[in-house]
Amino acid sequence: MGRHQPPRPLAAGDVVAVYSEALGAWAVSQVTGIDAAAKCAAVLELDWSGPEPAAVADLGDVRPLRLTHHSWGGMLSYCNHGWVLPRNFTVIGSLLPLVTEPSGAYASVWGRGEQLARQRHWDSGDRGDWNAPYSLTCTAEELAAEHTRGAVRSDVKHLTVRQITRLDCARLVAVFPNLTRLSLSGNLGTLTSAAALNRLPRLQGLTIRELFGMDAADCLLPCHVPEMEEVSLYGIPAGYAAAMRKAWRPQVRHGVQLDVHGARKPEWVAANAANPLRDWDGREHIPRAGYRKAVAQYEATRDAFLAEVTGGERYGDIAEIGRAFAAALNALDSRSSFIETVEREELFEALDFLAEEAQTAAGCDLSAARAALIEGVESSRDW
Incomplete structure (x- = not known):
């Protein structure tokens, strides 16, 4: 594709489907517009879920998803995303755009039915927050307690670990073998055995922030994580950054959102350990x-x-x-x-x-x- 077209073919009116962990079923959205200058797609989530659709005709009468839960007040679930259609989304056909006005909201990650799950939770009469049962957010200290218990947490699909000073990725993979999303962050912390992340075959998204200890040999390889859709790295070793860019840049045309910046050399890390800015x-x-x-x-x-x-x-x-x-x-x-x-x-x-x-x-x-x-x-x- 040229510079003025999305890496994966995508056009206004296209209806896209993706499996939703939040719903335990498939969810659908419609692309209502493409902004080539901003490299954005306006995406309207639809009020539908069900078995995998092969075509738009399988959806029946579809309508936009309106959000009334919490303080949304009936707003459309409508947002601008980067125009890279994620790898696991499939175009199943096209309809005339259900809305024509532009969206004023922006988000980096395409919706996968989470808003529909929240709305249905609300509509059931439960006014509490909907919490994804497959998601876990914890500090590195709390994660260490999981390691100590020795139990395998096959139920956890999305894991966010914060405040990392030192983390062994091999131990993490052993405890959480079924991850689809992994986010790791620290403050000049250290990751060891980062190559072990290649043993997460279902991984679709990886975020690493302000962590070091990795080198080119720890690179996550496309052949080991074939469902990967998003690689977001910031504040990481320069050698690791270069290897990840080289490995994943060719995958953008297949639906991978790649964002690698803030690569740091060892001298920078040593000089800035006590620099809060x-x-x-x-x-x-x-x-x-x-x-x-x-x-x-x-x-x-x-x-x-x-x-x-x-x-x-x-x-x-x-x-x-x-x-x-x-x-x-x-x-x-x-x-x-x-x-x-x-x-x-x-x-x-x-x-x-x-x-x-x-x-x-x-x-x-x-x-x-x-x-x-x-x-x-x-x-x-x-x-």
Whole structure:
């Protein structure tokens, strides 16, 4: 396909079907429009489920899925997605688009009947949240308890593990052999035996964030995970990133959404272990010079704060340190306006990190000093 057409053939009016774990049946959606410039498809979920349909005629009279559960208020289940039709979706025919207005919502993952399952749960009279029985979200510490019990969790299909400092993928695969979706994240944590993920033959989606320890030999290979539809990697070793790109780029035309960025060399990891703003490095809307100067200002603020709290309780001086930090970031942001909601939150998280480091070094409670620092920042910031 050319640059102006989806990698898998797709057109307005196409009806697509996919097996839904949420429903235990097949679900269908309609593509109502294609935006070639944005590489997006507007996708309307339909109020239908049943055995695998071979053609649109098998659906009978179909209607759009309207959501009344919780606070949706009758809105259509209608969203823009990337125009890569996932591998396990099948075009079963075409109808005139059931809606013609554009969708204002965006999501990276195509729906697989989860909204229909939630709506049916609500319509049954149960007003509580619908929780997928096949999904598990836990911390790495909680996962270690699963390993200790030694039970095989064949029922878990979607697994999300957060706050990883160190995780053995071979043990994970042994406990959860039937995964279709796996999301792993840490904070410069370490994955070992990552090649073991090739022993998850049903895997359809893999997300890895801010984890290291993998190399090219750990690459997930298409021949071992033939149903894979989404590979999303950020903050991972450069060698692993290169190998994954090489292996999966040819699969995009078969329905794989590939997103690999933030590849890091070992020197970067060592240099940024104590840098809470490291995620800004390479972020699309943050200028390189702005990132470097923000880190330099953070380091200067950290040093000044530590000097004050170890030299006495002159919290008025600490408030001034906060004002200086805010003024410096004001000046940087005025040049290119890169501090948005996420960056603002990350700056305050960096100040919390700074205060925690200083408290450990000083060996005493610095909550009043931290409050003075934040007060100084709040009194002067424009971001």
